[in-house]
Amino acid sequence: MDDQNKNLILATVLSFLVILAWFVLFPPEETAVDPNAPAVTATEETGSLTAPAPPATTSGESSVPDAAAAAEVTAEDAPRIDIDTPALEGSISLEGGRIDSLALKRYRETLDEDSPIVELLSPVGTPGAYYALFGWAPGDGLDYEDVPGANTDWTRTSEGALTPETPVTLEWESPAGLTFEREITVDNDYMFTVRQRVTNTGDADVRLAPYGTVARHGEPDDLSNFFILHEGVVRMSDGELQELDYDDLPDLDLIQREAARADVIEVAQDGWIGFTDKYWMTTLIPEPGTSFVSVAKYVDGADIYQTETRLPTLDVAPGATVETQMQLFAGAKEWETIREYQAQGIDGFVDSIDWGWFFFLTKPIFAVLHWLNELIGNMGWSIIVLTLMIKALLFPLAYKSYVSMAKMKELQPEMEKLKEKAGDDRQKLQQGMMALYKDNKVNPASGCLPILLQIPIFFSLYKVIFVTLELRHAPWLGWIHDLSAPDPTSILNLFGLLPWGTPDPSSIFFIFSLGILPILLGISMWLQQKLNPAPADATQAMIFAWMPWVFMFMLGSFASGLVLYWIANNTITFTQQYAIMRSQGYKPDVFGNIRRSLSRKKSEG
Numbered sequence: 028m029d030d031q032n033k034n035l036i037l038a039t040v041l042s043f044l045v046i047l048a049w050f051v052l053f054p055p056e057e058t059a060v061d062p063n064a065p066a067v068t069a070t071e072e073t074g075s076l077t078a079p080a081p082p083a084t085t086s087g088e089s090s091v092p093d094a095a096a097a098a099e100v101t102a103e104d105a106p107r108i109d110i111d112t113p114a115l116e117g118s119i120s121l122e123g124g125r126i127d128s129l130a131l132k133r134y135r136e137t138l139d140e141d142s143p144i145v146e147l148l149s150p151v152g153t154p155g156a157y158y159a160l161f162g163w164a165p166g167d168g169l170d171y172e173d174v175p176g177a178n179t180d181w182t183r184t185s186e187g188a189l190t191p192e193t194p195v196t197l198e199w200e201s202p203a204g205l206t207f208e209r210e211i212t213v214d215n216d217y218m219f220t221v222r223q224r225v226t227n228t229g230d231a232d233v234r235l236a237p238y239g240t241v242a243r244h245g246e247p248d249d250l251s252n253f254f255i256l257h258e259g260v261v262r263m264s265d266g267e268l269q270e271l272d273y274d275d276l277p278d279l280d281l282i283q284r285e286a287a288r289a290d291v292i293e294v295a296q297d298g299w300i301g302f303t304d305k306y307w308m309t310t311l312i313p314e315p316g317t318s319f320v321s322v323a324k325y326v327d328g329a330d331i332y333q334t335e336t337r338l339p340t341l342d343v344a345p346g347a348t349v350e351t352q353m354q355l356f357a358g359a360k361e362w363e364t365i366r367e368y369q370a371q372g373i374d375g376f377v378d379s380i381d382w383g384w385f386f387f388l389t390k391p392i393f394a395v396l397h398w399l400n401e402l403i404g405n406m407g408w409s410i411i412v413l414t415l416m417i418k419a420l421l422f423p424l425a426y427k428s429y430v431s432m433a434k435m436k437e438l439q440p441e442m443e444k445l446k447e448k449a450g451d452d453r454q455k456l457q458q459g460m461m462a463l464y465k466d467n468k469v470n471p472a473s474g475c476l477p478i479l480l481q482i483p484i485f486f487s488l489y490k491v492i493f494v495t496l497e498l499r500h501a502p503w504l505g506w507i508h509d510l511s512a513p514d515p516t517s518i519l520n521l522f523g524l525l526p527w528g529t530p531d532p533s534s535i536f537f538i539f540s541l542g543i544l545p546i547l548l549g550i551s552m553w554l555q556q557k558l559n560p561a562p563a564d565a566t567q568a569m570i571f572a573w574m575p576w577v578f579m580f581m582l583g584s585f586a587s588g589l590v591l592y593w594i595a596n597n598t599i600t601f602t603q604q605y606a607i608m609r610s611q612g613y614k615p616d617v618f619g620n621i622r623r624s625l626s627r628k629k630s631e632g
Contacts, residue, residue, distance in 0.1 A: 104152075108195050109188035113215050114358060119189065120150060123177045124197055124209055126219065127151065127158030129357055131307070138500055138508055147307055147357060156244040157302075159309065159355050161209065161221050166234025166340060173203035174235060181209070191215050204229030205343075217358025218368065224350045227343040236340040237351045239311045241301050243332045246273045251305060256381060256494055260323040260334055261308070262300035263375045264292045270381075276325035276332055287333075289324040297374040300334045301356070306496045308379055311336045312354040315372045360496050362397060381494045388487035393495055400497070406510055407503025410588055414595040421480060422603065429607040434469045481596075492588040503591065506543070510588035514542025541583045544590045549579030551597035558604055558615045 105122035110129065117129035129148035136142045148157050163174040175181070181197040189195045194212040201207065208224040223237055250258055250273065260271040271290065279288035292298075294313075300321045301310030313319045313336050322335040341349045356368070360380050369376040382389045395416065399409035418425070441463060449456035463469075492498050498511040506516055516522040517529040517540040529540045552575035582590055608615050 108183060110213065111188045111190050112213055113191075114217060115213070116144075117148065119195065119211065121181045121183065121197070123160060123179055124175070124181045125150070125158045125160050125177075126211075126355065126357070127156070131359055134306075134359060134499075145307065145359075147309065151244075155248060156242075157247075157309070158242060159219075159311070159357065160240045160242065161223060161353065162238060162240075163207070163223070163225065164236040164238060164337075166236065168231065169203055169233055169235070173201050173205065175199050175201075175207050175209075184208075189213055203233070205233065216361075216364050217356055219355040219357065220352065221355060222350060222352045224348055225341075225343060226348040227345050230345050232345070233343045234340055235343065237338045237353070239313075239336045239353045239355070241309050241311055241334045241355075243302055245330050246332075247304060249304075255383070255490065256305055258304055259302065260300065260332075261303040261310075261379055262292075262298065262321055262323065262334070263378065264294045264298045264300075264321055265296065266375065268375060268378050271323050273332060276323060277327075279323075279325065281327070287324045287326045289322055292321045294319050294321050299356075299373065299376070299379075300336060302332070302334060303360070303379060303381070305494065306360055306499055307358065308356060308360050310356040310379065312356060312373055313338060314352055314354075315374065362393065362495065362497060381490075383487075383490045383494075385483055385487045385490065388483055389490050392484075392487050393491045393497075396491065397497060405503065406498060406501040407507065407588070407591060410510070410592050411595045414592050415599060417484060418596065418599045418603070424480065425600075425603055426607060429604050430611060431469055434467060434611075438463060438467060438469065485593075488592055489585075489589050492586045498586075498588055501588075503587070507587050507591075510591070511586050513584050514544040514587050514590065516542040518542075518546065541579065542587075544587055544594065545579050545583040548582055548590055548594050548597070549575045551594050551601070552578055554617070555597055555601045555604070557617045558601065558608065 105120045107118040107120055107128070110117040110119065110126075114132055115129055116132055117126075119126050120128075127148055127150040129146070131145045131147060134145045136145060148159070149155060150158065160177060162176050162179075165171055165174045179199055181199050183195065184198050185194065185196045187193050189211060191212075191214055194210055197209040197211075199207045204227070206226040206228060208226075210222040210224075212220045212222075221239070225235060227233055247258070257270045257272065259273045259275070260269075262269050269292075276290075277288060279290050281287075282289050295318055296316050298319070298321055299310050299312040300323065301308060303310075311334060318339060320335075320337040322333070322337065324333040324335065325331070326333065336353065338351055338353070341351070343349050354373075358364075362377070362380065365379060366377050377390075378386075392413070396406070396409055396413050399412050400406050403409050403412065442460065445456060445459040445463065449459060492511060499509070501510045502508045503510055506522075507514065515529075519529060519540050520526075522543060556571055556575065582593065605615055
């Protein structure tokens with residue numbers, strides 16, 4: 028195999044890696060489990076959540092109080108307080124004080140104007156129950172009946188709905204002579220602040236430990252199970268990000284006193300933990316500078332996934348009042364919103380967006396794309412402008428590559444002479460070609476460099492388009508109403524002219540259901556090839572002939588935004604290469620190469 032064939036095959040393999048590289052999996056490191064962590068259990072009768080029990084002693088012994096199961100209630104069974112903000116609507120159950128009904132006003136399930144808004148949280152007793160719960164674990168001399176838990180009947184002491192202007196206050200009197208208050212506030216976006224106060228009206232010291240829990244009954248129905256995307260537990264612990272998939276939690280070590288499988292981390296001062304979906308998230312955030320125990324847990328036998336923040340134990344003297352505060356983020360992973368919360372002191376909160384292993388590329392790529400969208404007002408055109416900017420940055424390397432390729436073409440006659448002289452002596456041929464390259468200052472591998480650089484850029488842009496909320500339902504023009512989804516048109520119904528729909532994505536025929544953008548992609552790759560005559564070698568000619576159409580089918584079901592980027596990239600590359608070849612004294616004959624290619628195929632047929 029000569030050098031041209033080797034270089035061609037290498038370039039081809041690298042090109043396919045642009046599409047296939049992201050299939051490589053990098054499993055996260057396992058975190059050690061604390062065997063002294065406290066318990067959360069589930070009742071066999073209902074399978075419902077029990078309140079978590081953080082340790083309420085500081086002597087090194089763990090207190091594992093009995094907890095009452097959360098009542099199987101529905102939204103209609105318990106009194107509720109409405110939630111009404113510019114971004115959220117829902118309600119709080121007075122039974123347990125659970126924040127368990129929440130929908131996102133700014134987002135709909137589909138592009139249909141009549142589509143329902145996205146539901147994030149749902150009460151116990153409904154399919155896929157998902158909620159936040161706050162409470163106190165009892166310490167020395169107290170029992171669970173003495174502290175508020177999952178099914179405590181709270182009394183509201185404020186009027187009206189929970190809005191950014193009107194907080195809600197709940198109160199409960201304990202049989203042990205303790206008065207508990209819970210004040211809940213919410214901002215204009217997605218952040219709740221929960222302040223818990225306890226006043227000791229008795230005549231003895233008491234010890235209590237505050238906690239917060241986000242519980243999810245079963246895996247979400249819309250779980251993608253797509254390995255490029257993380258869905259499950261996400262947490263920050265003193266600057267270290269950790270991600271646990273739902274499948275990871277049942278495989279954790281069983282903590283007997285927990286009656287669950289748990290992953291426990293002691294956080295010194297800054298952190299948060301919660302569940303992340305593709306576009307939405309529910310996260311518990313203790314006050315910055317506060318130490319706490321961060322717990323990710325799976326309750327065996329109940330199919331309940333939990334995240335917990337267990338705050339330090341507090342001593343409450345007779346007549347004294349103590350207060351603790353925790354925040355709850357429940358909403359959409361909007362980059363600007365989350366970045367603003369991070370600026371307000373939530374460490375590493377922007378990393379709750381799944382930037383992936385190429386975060387050093389995905390973060391700046393998205394930041395530039397977002398900035399362009401703010402200027403242009405259209406994410407599709409922003410992708411095209413971003414492509415221009417990337418190509419401009421890579422132009423010096425591309426220029427050297429194209430110049431080197433042009434010189435290689437000039438050396439073709441001399442290379443043919445070397446082959447004739449060397450005959451079957453491969454070593455002599457290699458030595459002669461290396462000397463020829465050195466004398467003419469040509470690097471035969473330089474043509475692969477732009478392809479190598481395209482691999483991480485392509486992967487990073489794919490990641491950005493796939494995981495960021497700002498691309499969801501973002502239109503471009505005409506028929507492209509969602510750049511995060513595949514081109515909705517299909518050649519099988521002549522792009523909507525024929526009276527039938529496209530095949531279901533699960534159908535084997537779906538791969539042939541090419542839209543306009545994938546077809547344009549294939550054409551752009553094909554035209555780019557025609558800047559040069561078809562290789563004389565039959566193997567090379569066959570690979571070149573098939574490559575555009577293979578890529579067209581491979582990318583056909585990818586997000587429209589990614590295909591749009593690749594079309595723009597091919598178009599700009601064609602223009603750059605044409606101009607550079609002309610500057611080197613070589614005039615590409617695109618139409619002549621097309622005619623010769625068609626004539627060759629006709630003669631071979």
